[in-house]
Amino acid sequence: EAGVAQSPRYKIIEKRQSVAFWCNPISGHATLYWYQQILGQGPKLLIQFQNNGVVDDSQLPKDRFSAERLKGVDSTLKIQPAKLEDSAVYLCASSPQGQGGETQYFGPGTRLLVL
């Protein structure tokens, strides 16, 4: 079974530029998550999708971050414009239904450096 795929793996941009990350979840998983992991911290949930609807985006900085999952499968996370403090690893995860104690499966992440 293929895991969660993410691209690119690494990205370096200058502040005020825009950047986009792509995620393809495990086939059949209804729920998709985007996390931000700043160096030395645990992952923090940015947004959770159930199929193509948003369940939780309370911690997404909506003035600069946006995410979509138009067909309920893959997803894109965008930052525009980027700030220095956005330097982090962006992790995508998926799970079958998004409820209960089910396991979330993580991709390898995209490491973003903003200069």
Add this chain to the structure above:
Amino acid sequence: AQSVTQLDSQVPVFEEAPVELRCNYSSSVSVYLFWYVQYPNQGLQLLLKYLSGSTLVKGINGFEAEFNKSQTSFHLRKPSVHISDTAEYFCAVKGDTGFQKLVFGTGTRLLVSP
């Protein structure tokens, strides 16, 4: 809302020695508890989880954890570590109703030396 505290940012240990990584949580509702491992430049992988039932949970790679409700703890243990266990370990908590978010601790780096 839930929160997780991992007091030890780094735990050095010699190969074949036992290890315990501490995790305490806070929540006003019943919770599910998880331990994830992160190897360098990789995503997180589930080690084990507590949902209900027996408070002693066994996971992959010889790890186990014990849920203690009165002390709100979920410490991770391994009786004999290997060099390959060197990684970052994250404890996480999630409320047990509806669409609750998974809340992670700050992680503990386990350093195993020969």
